Amino acid sequence: MTPFVSHAPHHASHPGLIQRLKRAEGHLRHVIAMIEGQQPCLEIARQLAAVESAVTAAKRALIHDHIDHCLVHQTGDALAETKALSRLL
Incomplete structure (x- = not known):
């Protein structure tokens, strides 16, 4: 299957999207620290769901x-x- 390529170099929504993903990235790092810190599995699962x-x-x-x-x-x-x-979706 050939990938589709958008011809738009940048979308107005991308900066907000980048911010959302950076927050999620930080949150994921926190989840990793929770696992390394042997936090309760239920709490880790809740954070992963978020x-x-x-x-x-x-x-x-x-x-x-x-x-x-x-x-x-x-x-x-x-x-x-x-x-x-x-x-x-």
């Missing part, structure tokens, strides 16, 4: 932004790309 939720929200925001701002300018492969993106 990280997972943050990453999922970032992914959805990226995909929705791409659909809203990139696919409207494409022809031909836009439907195939939309289908591929929707599988990632």
